[in-house]
Amino acid sequence: MVTENLKNVEAKIQAACDRAGRDRSEVTLIAVSKTKPVEMIKEAIDCGISVFGENKVQELVSKYDELDKGLEWHMIGHLQRNKVKMLPGRVKRIHSVDSIRLAEEIDKQFSNAGLIADILVEVNVAGEDSKFGIALDEVEEFLRKISQYSSIKVHGLMTIAPYVDDPEQNRTIFCDLRKKMVDINSKNIDNIYMDELSMGMTGDYEVAIEEGATYVRVGTGIFGSRIYT
Numbered sequence: 001m002v003t004e005n006l007k008n009v010e011a012k013i014q015a016a017c018d019r020a021g022r023d024r025s026e027v028t029l030i031a032v033s034k035t036k037p038v039e040m041i042k043e044a045i046d047c048g049i050s051v052f053g054e055n056k057v058q059e060l061v062s063k064y065d066e067l068d069k070g071l072e073w074h075m076i077g078h079l080q081r082n083k084v085k086m087l088p089g090r091v092k093r094i095h096s097v098d099s100i101r102l103a104e105e106i107d108k109q110f111s112n113a114g115l116i117a118d119i120l121v122e123v124n125v126a127g128e129d130s131k132f133g134i135a136l137d138e139v140e141e142f143l144r145k146i147s148q149y150s151s152i153k154v155h156g157l158m159t160i161a162p163y164v165d166d167p168e169q170n171r172t173i174f175c176d177l178r179k180k181m182v183d184i185n186s187k188n189i190d191n192i193y194m195d196e197l198s199m200g201m202t203g204d205y206e207v208a209i210e211e212g213a214t215y216v217r218v219g220t221g222i223f224g225s226r227i228y229t
């Protein structure tokens with residue numbers, strides 16, 4: 001199933017890149033393997049996938065420890081401060097930085113490990129109460145604050161768009177996030193230059209690619225629906 005699904009997803013990514021006049025190499029597919037067993041991850045690896053996303057630290061750590069060290073792991077879920085110490089050396093990017101207190105802890109733990117934390121700032125573009133993330137009009141102030149942390153490098157912005165029936169409904173969300181990145185870059189804030197946009201999930205990644213996504217996070221479309229127990 002994973003093999004067939006990946007072929008399908010890859011064809012759709014390529015088609016979206018073609019429509020947008022983008023090169024396929026500008027978009028990284030993150031295979032979101034949360035709740036899924038290592039056997040399914042291995043099937044994805046056999047298809048050439050090496051970039052995976054998890055939303056829980058414990059699960060990311062146990063999969064990281066069990067699997068080949070050449071893989072890339074992305075922390076995409078809400079992150080609690082007391083779990084940050086598990087991440088240095090194990091994650092390629094933390095996509096879900098959404099508070100100064102969390103940034104401070106990330107800075108501390110990565111600094112202790114002698115490493116730089118490569119992060120994205122999570123933005124709640126639609127302003128949904130149910131979602132984490134910085135409000136769009138507070139992103140600049142937030143970035144100015146975290147630019148002080150010497151063990152954090154901000155690479156870009158991430159958003160989880162609303163759940164919608166028609167992915168076209170999320171086009172303006174993705175467009176607004178890209179505009180925010182361009183706007184911030186034009187302000188030449190010290191230590192802040194961003195070129196990554198993590199946006200688009202199974203239901204809307206093609207639209208996200210058309211609007212400039214550099215990371216798409218696809219779970220269900222690759223591994224099938226999740227069963228939570």
Ligand SMILES: *Cc1c(COP(=O)(O)O)cnc(C)c1O
Pocket residue numbers: 032034055076077160201202203217218219220221
């Ligand atoms: C689970 C998850 C995804 C993947 O969602 P699908 O709809 O299954 O593709 C993407 N991003 C985040 C932050 C997630 O938690």
